[in-house]
Amino acid sequence: MTSAGEYAEAVAPEPIPVPPPEVAKGILHPREQARHRTLVRLPAGPETGRFAEWYWAVRWDLRGRPPYVAEVLPFPCVNVTFERTHTRCGGWVNGVCTTKFTRELAGEGETFALKFRVGGFGAFTGREVGSFRDGAVEITEVLPEAAGLTEKVLSASAPEQRRDIVEEFFTEAARRAPVDESYLLVLRIVARMESDRDLTRVDQVTERFDIPIRTLQRLFRRYVGAGPKWVLRRYRLQDGAQLLADGRPADLAALALDLGYFDQAHFSREFAKEVGMAPLEYARAAVVSESSRHT
Structure with missing residues (x-):
C-alpha cells in the first residue's frame, strides 16, 4: 500500500x-x-x-x-x-x-x-x-x-x-496502486515543460533529463497519449493565449521569442491555426470583451 x-x-x-x-x-x-x-x-x-x-x-x-x-x-x-x-x-x-x-x-x-x-x-x-x-x-x-x-x-x-x-x-x-517510477518521471518532465518557458525543443528536454529520445517518446505514448513536441507547443500556446487575453505583452515579436518561436511569423501562423484567429485579433477581442463588462 x-x-x-x-x-x-x-x-x-x-x-x-x-x-x-x-x-x-x-x-x-x-x-x-x-x-x-x-x-x-x-x-x-x-x-x-x-x-x-x-x-x-x-x-x-x-x-x-x-x-x-x-x-x-x-x-x-x-x-x-x-x-x-x-x-x-x-x-x-x-x-x-x-x-x-x-x-x-x-x-x-x-x-x-x-x-x-x-x-x-x-x-x-x-x-x-x-x-x-x-x-x-x-x-x-x-x-x-x-x-x-x-x-x-x-x-x-x-x-x-x-x-x-x-x-x-x-x-x-x-x-x-503501486508506485510507478516511469509515471513519476513523466510527471517531473511535464512539470518542467509547463513551467520553464526556456524549454522549447525536445532535444532540450532529453538533455535536461538525460533520457534517450526514443525512451521519451515511448513514455509519452504510453502515459500521455501525445508526443513530447506537441505537449511543449500546447503549453507555449496556452501561455501565449493567456498573456494576450490579459493584455500584458506590448511587443508581439518579443512575446514570440519568449515562447520559444523562431520569430513572430512562426508564432502567428501556429496561433492562428490552433486558435482560429491571429494573435493581435485575439488580443483585440479580449479588450472588447473587457470593455463590454463595464458598460
Whole structure:
C-alpha cells in the first residue's frame, strides 16, 4: 500500500490553487466565456491527487438567450466527465484533445469532471491512453466497475457532494496502486515543460533529463497519449493565449521569442491555426470583451 507522500517529489504537496475563471489557463476568450457559464474548481483528495489534479464544474442557463460556443485549448490530459444537457446525459472518459475544443452551450446544462494529471490516467488504469486520443468513450467501457456512478453523481446537486461521490469511487483503487517510477518521471518532465518557458525543443528536454529520445517518446505514448513536441507547443500556446487575453505583452515579436518561436511569423501562423484567429485579433477581442463588462 502506498501513500501520497511517496509521490511528494513529483506531486506538489500544497493544495492546488484555484484561479478565478476569467484567468484560467487554457480557456479561450475567458472574460467573454465567463459571461455565459459558471466555473468552479475543487482540489482532488490526497490519494486521488496522486493521479488527478482537480475537479471542475461548469453550469449554464441560456434559456431565452442565443447559444454560445465555448472554446478551450485543453491541457494534455484525460478528463472523466459527467454531463447533463438538452442533447445528452452520461459519463465519459475524454482522451487528450490535440485540437481546439469547442462546445456549444445552449439552453440549460452542466458538466462535472475530474481532471487527471498529465499521464495520471494511464498510470491509474494501466492503459495506453493514446487509444482514445481526440475522442470520448463511455466511462464503463474503460472502468466497468463504474456502473451506476454517473447516476449517483448527477443525482447530487452541489459540486462538493459530487466530488465526495467520485472521490469515494477512486480513492480505494488509488490507495492500492503501486508506485510507478516511469509515471513519476513523466510527471517531473511535464512539470518542467509547463513551467520553464526556456524549454522549447525536445532535444532540450532529453538533455535536461538525460533520457534517450526514443525512451521519451515511448513514455509519452504510453502515459500521455501525445508526443513530447506537441505537449511543449500546447503549453507555449496556452501561455501565449493567456498573456494576450490579459493584455500584458506590448511587443508581439518579443512575446514570440519568449515562447520559444523562431520569430513572430512562426508564432502567428501556429496561433492562428490552433486558435482560429491571429494573435493581435485575439488580443483585440479580449479588450472588447473587457470593455463590454463595464458598460
